[in-house]
Amino acid sequence: MQETHDINIIAWWGALLSTFLALVKLWELWNDRFRIDIGYNFTGAPDIGNEIFVRNLSSKPIILSYWELLYGSGKWPFRKLEEIESPGPDACDIRIDPHSSKTFTFAEENYFDWGLKTLKGRKIYMRLYVAGRRPVVKKLYG
Known part of the structure; x- marks a missing residue:
């Protein structure tokens, strides 16, 4: 009878340990997912201009192949x-390293009014x- 009890304890220990390790792995995958944040000034x-910051919050570098700044009106799906x-x-491709940002400045002839x-x-x-x-569309302002 003691042998069965020892096997049950080892089985429960293995189940708990593997569940804990699976949760740790899921947490790592969640933290390493693709994430981009956009901020502005x-x-x-x-003459000073507007600035837009594109931040790579993921743990891998990204390549920004193209971008567009847009005015939008209406609500999805009629936007x-x-x-x-x-x-x-x-x-051309812009590399944004992990946990860093790229600043776009719109001054002088590239300035846009946001009033x-x-x-x-x-x-x-x-x-x-x-x-x-x-393509990722992010709202900046408004």
């Missing part, structure tokens, strides 16, 4: 997007084309 002065700015056909008179109920979005993924 808008000013009212064209309409209108381009404000894009890098044009000469866009209430210009927006007229619209919002500002950024569409990011990350290599190997579908």
Whole structure:
């Protein structure tokens, strides 16, 4: 009878240990998932300009192959997007290392107005084309 009891204890110990290790692995996978954050610093002065920060929050580098800055109106699925700015056909891949960011500055001729008179109920979005993924659209302002 003692032998059966010892086997049960070992079986329970193995089940608990493997469950704990599976939870640790799931937590690691969750923390290492693909995540991008976008922030901004808008000013009212064209000579200083507006800044948009694209942050790579994941543990692997990403390649930003293209981006677009957009005005958006309406709600999904009827949302309409209108381009404000894009890098044009000469866009080249931008590498963003893990846990770092890339700053886009829109000053002088690239400056865009973000005041209430210009927006007229619209919002500002950024569409990011990350290599190997579908385009990501993030709301910046509005």
